[in-house]
Amino acid sequence: MPTKPPRAEVIAVGSELLGESRAETNSLLIARYLAQVGIEIRRKSVVGDDAESLVLAVQQSLDRSSLLIITGGLGPTADDITREVVAALLGLELQVDPVSLERLKVIYGRLMLDIKPNSLRQVTLPEGADVLHNDHGTAPGLLLTVGDAVIFLLPGPPRELQPMFENQVMARIRRRFGVRALSERNIRLASLAESAVDARVLPILAEYPDIQYTILSSPGLIELIFRSQSEPNKAAQDLDSLQARICAEMGDRVYSTLSRDLPSVVGELLAKKGLMLATAESCTAGSISRWLTDVSGSSSFFAGGVIAYSDRVKQDLLGVSLEILQSHGAVSSESAVAMAAGVCRMTGAEIGISVTGVAGPTGGTQEKPVGTVWFGVSVQGRTASVGRRFPGDRASVRLRSTRFALDWLRHQIVQ
Amino acid sequence: MPTKPPRAEVIAVGSELLGESRAETNSLLIARYLAQVGIEIRRKSVVGDDAESLVLAVQQSLDRSSLLIITGGLGPTADDITREVVAALLGLELQVDPVSLERLKVIYGRLMLDIKPNSLRQVTLPEGADVLHNDHGTAPGLLLTVGDAVIFLLPGPPRELQPMFENQVMARIRRRFGVRALSERNIRLASLAESAVDARVLPILAEYPDIQYTILSSPGLIELIFRSQSEPNKAAQDLDSLQARICAEMGDRVYSTLSRDLPSVVGELLAKKGLMLATAESCTAGSISRWLTDVSGSSSFFAGGVIAYSDRVKQDLLGVSLEILQSHGAVSSESAVAMAAGVCRMTGAEIGISVTGVAGPTGGTQEKPVGTVWFGVSVQGRTASVGRRFPGDRASVRLRSTRFALDWLRHQIVQ
Numbered sequence: 001m002p003t004k005p006p007r008a009e010v011i012a013v014g015s016e017l018l019g020e021s022r023a024e025t026n027s028l029l030i031a032r033y034l035a036q037v038g039i040e041i042r043r044k045s046v047v048g049d050d051a052e053s054l055v056l057a058v059q060q061s062l063d064r065s066s067l068l069i070i071t072g073g074l075g076p077t078a079d080d081i082t083r084e085v086v087a088a089l090l091g092l093e094l095q096v097d098p099v100s101l102e103r104l105k106v107i108y109g110r111l112m113l114d115i116k117p118n119s120l121r122q123v124t125l126p127e128g129a130d131v132l133h134n135d136h137g138t139a140p141g142l143l144l145t146v147g148d149a150v151i152f153l154l155p156g157p158p159r160e161l162q163p164m165f166e167n168q169v170m171a172r173i174r175r176r177f178g179v180r181a182l183s184e185r186n187i188r189l190a191s192l193a194e195s196a197v198d199a200r201v202l203p204i205l206a207e208y209p210d211i212q213y214t215i216l217s218s219p220g221l222i223e224l225i226f227r228s229q230s231e232p233n234k235a236a237q238d239l240d241s242l243q244a245r246i247c248a249e250m251g252d253r254v255y256s257t258l259s260r261d262l263p264s265v266v267g268e269l270l271a272k273k274g275l276m277l278a279t280a281e282s283c284t285a286g287s288i289s290r291w292l293t294d295v296s297g298s299s300s301f302f303a304g305g306v307i308a309y310s311d312r313v314k315q316d317l318l319g320v321s322l323e324i325l326q327s328h329g330a331v332s333s334e335s336a337v338a339m340a341a342g343v344c345r346m347t348g349a350e351i352g353i354s355v356t357g358v359a360g361p362t363g364g365t366q367e368k369p370v371g372t373v374w375f376g377v378s379v380q381g382r383t384a385s386v387g388r389r390f391p392g393d394r395a396s397v398r399l400r401s402t403r404f405a406l407d408w409l410r411h412q413i414v415q
Numbered sequence: 416m417p418t419k420p421p422r423a424e425v426i427a428v429g430s431e432l433l434g435e436s437r438a439e440t441n442s443l444l445i446a447r448y449l450a451q452v453g454i455e456i457r458r459k460s461v462v463g464d465d466a467e468s469l470v471l472a473v474q475q476s477l478d479r480s481s482l483l484i485i486t487g488g489l490g491p492t493a494d495d496i497t498r499e500v501v502a503a504l505l506g507l508e509l510q511v512d513p514v515s516l517e518r519l520k521v522i523y524g525r526l527m528l529d530i531k532p533n534s535l536r537q538v539t540l541p542e543g544a545d546v547l548h549n550d551h552g553t554a555p556g557l558l559l560t561v562g563d564a565v566i567f568l569l570p571g572p573p574r575e576l577q578p579m580f581e582n583q584v585m586a587r588i589r590r591r592f593g594v595r596a597l598s599e600r601n602i603r604l605a606s607l608a609e610s611a612v613d614a615r616v617l618p619i620l621a622e623y624p625d626i627q628y629t630i631l632s633s634p635g636l637i638e639l640i641f642r643s644q645s646e647p648n649k650a651a652q653d654l655d656s657l658q659a660r661i662c663a664e665m666g667d668r669v670y671s672t673l674s675r676d677l678p679s680v681v682g683e684l685l686a687k688k689g690l691m692l693a694t695a696e697s698c699t700a701g702s703i704s705r706w707l708t709d710v711s712g713s714s715s716f717f718a719g720g721v722i723a724y725s726d727r728v729k730q731d732l733l734g735v736s737l738e739i740l741q742s743h744g745a746v747s748s749e750s751a752v753a754m755a756a757g758v759c760r761m762t763g764a765e766i767g768i769s770v771t772g773v774a775g776p777t778g779g780t781q782e783k784p785v786g787t788v789w790f791g792v793s794v795q796g797r798t799a800s801v802g803r804r805f806p807g808d809r810a811s812v813r814l815r816s817t818r819f820a821l822d823w824l825r826h827q828i829v830q
Contacts, residue, residue, distance in 0.1 A: 018455065018456045018457065018458075018459065019443075019456075019629065020446040020447035021443065021631040022443075023439065023440045024439065024459075028434075028435050028436065028438060029435075031433065031434055031435040032435035035435060041433045041434075042468065043461065043462055043463075043472075044433065044439075044461040045461075046458065047458055048457065048458075053457065053458060057458075060475060064471075214435070216436040217436075278728075279701075281701070284705075285704045285705050285708035285719075286694075286696070286700070286701020286702065286703070286704035286705040286722065287701065287705050289700045289701035289724075290700050290705055293701075293724065294809075294810070296809060297777065298700075299724060299725065302724050303724060304721065304722045304724035305724075306719065306720075306721055306722070306732070307694065307719040307720040307721070309704075309708065309714060309719035310762075312763060313719035313720075313762050316763070317719070317732065346731065346732060347725075347727065347731065348727060362712065394711060395709070
């Protein structure tokens with residue numbers, strides 16, 4: 001039987017999070033995990049490394065919430081005060097935890113460090129705490145119960161926090177609050193605006209009242225997440241049905257239903273067909289190649305390419321004819337096709353993709369304003385081109401061009 | 416006479432900031448501006464679009480702070496509640512502000528939109544509010560005085576917030592709290608770790624007790640910011656003296672004292688010397704080219720390059736000999752030099768920079784483990800190479816390689 005999910009708050013501790021350079025991002029990771037069991041974060045606070053602020057924040061949170069997650073301030077240095085401050089507030093004695101001490105000795109031994117009094121603070125824990133061992137650092141996490149509420153004290157570094165949350169915190173939250181993992185489906189799309197996706201998803205979604213919907217938009221990627229609170233069988237049925245309908249509605253704009261990123265999907269398609277790709281980039285100047293080679297093992301499908309920024313490089317390294325450059329210009333369908341074909345010829349790759357455009361802020365003309373971009377492709381001798389006009393500044397035009405090129409390339413390979 | 420700076424808090428309003436995708440970053444911009452007048456943010460809160468949470472957050476902030484900055488929730492949609500909630504909390508009547516209404520009419524007229532009742536909410540303002548006109552959006556900002564404290568209500572979109580803060584908020588904060596702009600100096604360095612910079616800066620800084628120091632570290636960049644609270648003449652003297660000593664200590668690791676980024680500095684050096692650059696990238700696969708062409712006007716110093724991911728491309732497009740590849744391998748000083756010289760020959764550029772390395776996670780050997788990277792340069796026929804072993808995963812090795820290549824290139828041009 002589903003229980004009402006608890007009211008959750010996050011308090012991040014650390015003076016560096018109040019300055020001009022470091023955004024608080026642990027709460028995003030926490031929000032993602034909590035969403036999987038239907039819990040929403042209702043408030044977030046950031047306080048510095050001072051006891052008075054932290055005490056007040058914890059007291060006020062406990063007044064209104066039953067799940068409090070505090071990150072940071074568990075380390076060995078003098079400004080790490082979270083453990084002591086929270087223990088004092090709750091009237092708990094601190095004592096060295098023998099198991100945690102043994103683990104600390106092993107870690108310090110490996111690093112050939114002495115355990116100083118300050119290091120010992122990390123394993124001097126409030127009585128009655130449920131200890132969450134830290135497999136990626138020295139400070140254990142803690143779970144404290146205060147009446148109807150629970151407080152998690154968790155390490156600040158994301159590489160320590162993430163596995164602890166996944167492997168230890170989630171099980172405790174499920175148990176404590178009787179919440180269960182929700183079924184989830186995921187759809188990723190390219191080359192569409194968030195608002196356009198929303199407009200096509202919402203009418204379909206309206207027929208699934210039990211399904212929650214989140215849309216995440218990041219450069220090169222729109223991700224739809226659907227979650228259901230229904231009992232597992234019904235949830236799976238509903239989600240499968242919704243996912244199928246949305247995939248049908250969005251057609252070939254969907255590039256993954258398995259949380260894969262676009263360059264990986266393109267790389268996998270290329271590898272599956274045994275085709276090597278080469279790039280001929282002008283205005284994107286290496287972005288497409290960089291994205292594709294973010295994929296580990298990319299040498300199995302990516303040969304290399306030419307960054308043809310100047311007309312001379314377009315001629316000398318890609319064999320674009322002077323006639324094309326003079327009669328159609330470097331930013332043209334003809335140039336794009338010649339670049340794609342040329343890079344195949346020069347590298348021996350089976351597929352070539354090219355981009356040539358006006359990224360701005362200078363270089364635009366009446367006929368070819370800033371944002372005009374031509375894409376060319378050569379697939380085993382067959383060539384094609386497409387033109388687009390992208391909005392925004394230089395960075396925006398380059399990013400949209402990179403994104404579009406990868407998605408258009410995907411379509412060319414699938415064909 | 417300097418006044419004690421006020422205790423400042425930021426409240427960000429918006430349910431989207433409590434989810435899994437959007438970090439709260441407006442406060443970083445605000446922190447940077449406030450630091451310029453010696454004010455620190457003491458606490459940050461994020462609340463959703465619900466009145467109860469917002470009322471509680473504002474009340475509790477007013478209990479302890481005299482400068483409260485609230486961002487977001489001023490727009491025309493139903494979930495934009497900040498203006499009404501704060502007015503109700505303070506017992507202020509709302510009325511249409513004629514000047515703001517006129518401005519809204521002009522904006523809507525330009526967009527050929529009707530002013531609906533919801534749009535009108537944006538210009539229905541609390542009595543007695545100091546109105547901050549919005550030159551980049553429709554919702555004006557507001558300044559309200561509550562006893563000894565002030566509350567700023569500011570728009571959430573950064574492109575509206577930033578100019579409003581710089582042009583209107585800062586003057587009001589200086590006037591209200593009697594704080595003045597601090598003098599500031601800036602030093603940027605490359606190819607050093609934050610801790611190493613800290614260790615060399617702190618002993619010098621100790622002789623300047625009136626100067627505050629912030630170190631910002633981001634990919635490819637360490638930035639030192641020094642600020643002084645002293646009276647302007649003494650501040651300028653102290654800061655100039657400190658800056659000169661730190662520049663002397665750090666030597667040619669300093670690439671800018673004018674807040675310029677590394678690719679811009681490299682591009683400016685190239686343009687000044689009238690030299691065209693070409694790149695030959697293997698493991699970085701376009702990153703160096705991408706960074707350099709982020710600089711607007713880069714076609715005046717950047718010709719293009721070759722992404723030589725496969726050995727075949729290294730041979731065919733860069734003329735690296737089979738003998739070098741067979742006897743020294745693709746990741747070697749010899750290959751790096753041949754790639755740099757080759758890309759100059761192929762493109763006609765005066766300067767060539769090359770990178771070849773093992774980014775991982777596969778491809779490492781006993782002799783050349785993951786992280787081994789060779790760099791080559793050819794400057795008007797003179798060649799050089801340097802090898803490095805970088806720590807971290809694939810992304811880290813590629814990023815550090817890109818950063819190092821740009822900084823090493825800078826040294827080669829300066830010589």
